Amino acid sequence: MISIKNLVKRFGPFTAVDDISFDVEKGEVLGFLGPNGAGKSTTMKMVTGYLSATSGTISVCGFDVEEAPLEARRAIGYLPEGAPAYPDMTPMEFLSFIASVRGLSGDEAMKAIDKAADRTDLRNVMHQPIETLSKGFKRRVGLSQAILHDPPVLIMDEPTDGLDPNQKHAVRGLIADMAKEKAIVISTHILEEVEAVCTRAMIIDQGKIVADGTPAELTAKSKHHNAVTIALPESLGEAPTDTLKKIDGVSEVRVDKGANGENRFTIFPKDGAVLIEKVSGQATAAGWDVKALYAEEGRLDEVFRTLTTSDAEIAGRAS
Amino acid sequence: MSELLAIFRRELTGYFATPLAYVFIVIFLFATMSFTFYLGGFYEARSANLSAFFNFHPWLYLFLIPAIAMRLWAEERKSGTIELLLTLPVPLWAAVLGKFFAAWIFAGIALALTFPIWLTVNYLGDPDNGVILASYVGSFLMAGGFLAIGSCVSAMTQNQVIAFVVTVVICFLFTVSGLPQVLDFFKGWAPQALVSTIASFSFLTRFEAIKSGVIDFRDLVYFGSLIWVWLTANAVLIDMRKAA
Numbered sequence: 278m279i280s281i282k283n284l285v286k287r288f289g290p291f292t293a294v295d296d297i298s299f300d301v302e303k304g305e306v307l308g309f310l311g312p313n314g315a316g317k318s319t320t321m322k323m324v325t326g327y328l329s330a331t332s333g334t335i336s337v338c339g340f341d342v343e344e345a346p347l348e349a350r351r352a353i354g355y356l357p358e359g360a361p362a363y364p365d366m367t368p369m370e371f372l373s374f375i376a377s378v379r380g381l382s383g384d385e386a387m388k389a390i391d392k393a394a395d396r397t398d399l400r401n402v403m404h405q406p407i408e409t410l411s412k413g414f415k416r417r418v419g420l421s422q423a424i425l426h427d428p429p430v431l432i433m434d435e436p437t438d439g440l441d442p443n444q445k446h447a448v449r450g451l452i453a454d455m456a457k458e459k460a461i462v463i464s465t466h467i468l469e470e471v472e473a474v475c476t477r478a479m480i481i482d483q484g485k486i487v488a489d490g491t492p493a494e495l496t497a498k499s500k501h502h503n504a505v506t507i508a509l510p511e512s513l514g515e516a517p518t519d520t521l522k523k524i525d526g527v528s529e530v531r532v533d534k535g536a537n538g539e540n541r542f543t544i545f546p547k548d549g550a551v552l553i554e555k556v557s558g559q560a561t562a563a564g565w566d567v568k569a570l571y572a573e574e575g576r577l578d579e580v581f582r583t584l585t586t587s588d589a590e591i592a593g594r595a596s
Numbered sequence: 597m598s599e600l601l602a603i604f605r606r607e608l609t610g611y612f613a614t615p616l617a618y619v620f621i622v623i624f625l626f627a628t629m630s631f632t633f634y635l636g637g638f639y640e641a642r643s644a645n646l647s648a649f650f651n652f653h654p655w656l657y658l659f660l661i662p663a664i665a666m667r668l669w670a671e672e673r674k675s676g677t678i679e680l681l682l683t684l685p686v687p688l689w690a691a692v693l694g695k696f697f698a699a700w701i702f703a704g705i706a707l708a709l710t711f712p713i714w715l716t717v718n719y720l721g722d723p724d725n726g727v728i729l730a731s732y733v734g735s736f737l738m739a740g741g742f743l744a745i746g747s748c749v750s751a752m753t754q755n756q757v758i759a760f761v762v763t764v765v766i767c768f769l770f771t772v773s774g775l776p777q778v779l780d781f782f783k784g785w786a787p788q789a790l791v792s793t794i795a796s797f798s799f800l801t802r803f804e805a806i807k808s809g810v811i812d813f814r815d816l817v818y819f820g821s822l823i824w825v826w827l828t829a830n831a832v833l834i835d836m837r838k839a840a
Contacts, residue, residue: 288840325683329838350685357683361676363606365613377602378684422680 278303278352278430278460279324284333286319286484293319295484296333301460301477303429306452308475308492309464312585316484317464318358321432324462325355337430351379354428356436360419364408368399368418371407372425379426393421396451412439420448424455431461437470449474468577472496478577482585492577499575500583503546505556508539508568517542517565524559526550539568599686603694604701611664611702620664624706627656632713645723649713650731650807654771654799657742662763664703665746666756668695669834673754682834692831696747696823703739707732727809734806737819738799742767744826751833767799774798 279301286294294316301307309317322328324335326342326349335342340349362371372393376386394400397417402410407418416439423431436452437445452461452474465471471478472492480488480495488495496502509517521530521544528547535541546552553572560567611617628649632638636648672678681691717723746763753759772778773794782791795801802815 322679327679327683327838328840347685347687350683353683355680355683357676357679359676361680363610363677364675365610366606370609374602374606375684377605378599378686380598380685 278338279462280334280336281320281324282334284320284323284335285331286316286323286328287331292484294323294330297481297484297486298333299479299486299489301430301462303460304457305477306456306461306463306475308471308478309462309481310466310468310471310478310581311464311481315481315585317481318434320481321355321434321462321464322357325353325357325432326350327357351426352428352430354423354426354431356419356423356433358434360416362407362415362418362422365406367404367406368394368410368421369403371418372421375422375425381426389425389427393425396424396454397421398447413441413444416440417444417448420451424451429459431455431459433461433463435465436463437465437467445470468581472577480581480584487584488580493574495580496575496577497549498583499577499579500545501543501573501579502575503549503551503553503572505544505546505552505570505572506541507544507556507560507565507570508535508541509560510566510568511538511540513540513565515540517563520559520563521556524552524555526552526555535568537568541569597690599684600690600694600697603681603686603691604698607695607698608701611698616667617702620660620702621706621709624656624660625709627660628652628710629713631656643721646713646717646728646731647807649710650735650803653735654738654803657739658764658767658771661703661739661742662746662760662767664699665743665763666750666759668699668747669751669830670754670756670759674756682838688831688835692747692827692834696743696827696830699743699747700736700740703743704736707736707739724809727807730809730811731807733811734803734815737806737816738803741770741799741819741822741826744823744830745770748826748830748833751830770797771799774801774804 281300282298284294284297285292297316297320309320311317319328323330324337324342326346329343337349338352340352342349363374366374369390372390373386376382376389381389394403397420399414399417399421402414407415410418416436420433420436423433437448440448449470452463455461456474456476463470463475475492478488478490478492478495479486488498507521515532518530518532521527521542524544526547527544529545531543531545533541533543544552544556553570557570560570631652632649636651638648641648669678672681682688714728717728718725745766746759749763749766750756750759752762775798779791779795782794796818802818805812806815
């Protein structure tokens with residue numbers, strides 16, 4: 278439903294988006310990940326027609342955003358970064374305005390407003406000026422505006438920013454509810470959010486896609502993927518390291534001090550090999566007094582850090 | 597068209613949602629009346645017309661109209677709502693016109709609220725109401741011209757104060773270009789054609805002509821094309837920001 282080909286955006290000498298291509302289909306929830314300034318928001322702004330691309334094409338539901346901008350925009354619900362809304366209006370007035378601009382009137386408009394307000398839990402503040410609302414409510418006003426016309430494509434720039442954990446949970450529930458019949462793109466810094474709601478995650482760095490796959494596929498790129506941690510009593514010292522290293526498929530063993538004085542050995546596999554049974558077998562054979570034993574799926578934040586260049590590094594290089 | 601109306605309605609109710617509308621109307625009425633009675637010598641003139649009232653309109657508009665126009669785009673840019681507005685399925689011209697018409701109608705409401713002076717002059721004497729009506733139309737058209745300039749300038753910045761000051765300066769040039777002092781400066785050396793071109797760009801010259809009671813087609817074309825040119829520039833400026 279969204280099709281992006283060779284998208285490039287330059288601001289003067291700076292290339293914000295550097296030859297990105299991807300498609301998003303109905304039923305997909307795509308999570309855009311990346312450090313600040315990676316090009317996530319810029320890409321979203323181009324899809325929604327707020328910025329025009331330097332080169333490349335974007336089509337939404339078959340409409341090219343440059344050739345048929347109004348048709349493309351009708352198909353899109355967009356929550357811009359920071360959820361801007363007219364501060365002197367009440368949510369009711371604001372949503373009525375959005376409804377009339379989107380060509381809804383009378384009963385149809387009322388129904389759409391009711392439904393959007395219910396889904397975003399705005400009922401109690403419908404008649405208070407938006408400027409007097411808390412950050413969480415403002416964000417939800419922006420969300421209800423985006424879903425008002427039940428668009429086939431939903432683009433949300435940091436939809437849960439500024440919400441408390443309960444509200445975050447509710448918004449993720451809302452996204453999951455709508456996921457089946459829509460193509461959804463969200464950007465976020467919160468990695469757990471990607472694992473919670475996204476069917477697909479894309480990591481962007483310096484305008485380029487550096488990873489694209491299901492959250493599980495991305496976590497599998499982590500060094501910790503299938504790593505096994507075994508906690509052994511302090512009395513054994515670091516001696517088990519050598520024994521563990523001899524297990525077939527082990528690339529590295531790291532020892533940390535645990536909270537209760539035990540030694541935690543983290544065993545990293547070669548090529549994602551499954552080690553837990555072997556480690557467990559070794560522990561039994563050696564007669565170790567095992568305090569804990571578990572395997573990890575991987576860590577998304579680790580993948581994120583290895584694939585992206587942090588702002589600090591960029592700043593360091595520039596100076 | 598329905599999008600234009602939706603934006604027009606939002607903008608117009610937006611004026612009245614804040615104290616801006618009331619402050620503006622009160623100051624406008626207070627200023628027009630005090631100018632008419634004290635500076636204009638409405639009673640002393642002892643003649644049944646409203647020239648004392650209309651004479652000050654260009655000078656009042658010079659400061660009051662930029663105050664209405666400055667927020668049109670600058671505020672949206674500052675608060676980020678422009679991103680919302682421009683990603684709605686609204687043609688750019690509809691957004692520009694919707695905002696402009698809302699501001700113009702608002703100025704028209706303020707102007708219409710001066711009607712007691714029209715009643716007064718009819719009560720005191722027997723004025724030529726055709727001339728007064730023409731003057732009102734001319735004043736309204738002039739307000740439109742000032743507003744179109746202000747709307748365009750407002751699209752260039754996200755700072756409302758800058759928008760205000762720049763608009764006042766441009767409007768000032770458009771106003772004084774018809775004053776004899778300014779024209780005399782050019783008359784000494786510039787060709788006559790240039791002098792009359794400069795004069796013809798003046799709001800004052802046009803407004804003086806309409807105030808005499810004749811709405812010339814050329815004056816309508818002047819204000820119409822002036823508004824069109826500035827609003828087109830306004831739309832182009834907004835569109836250019838996309839490529840930035």
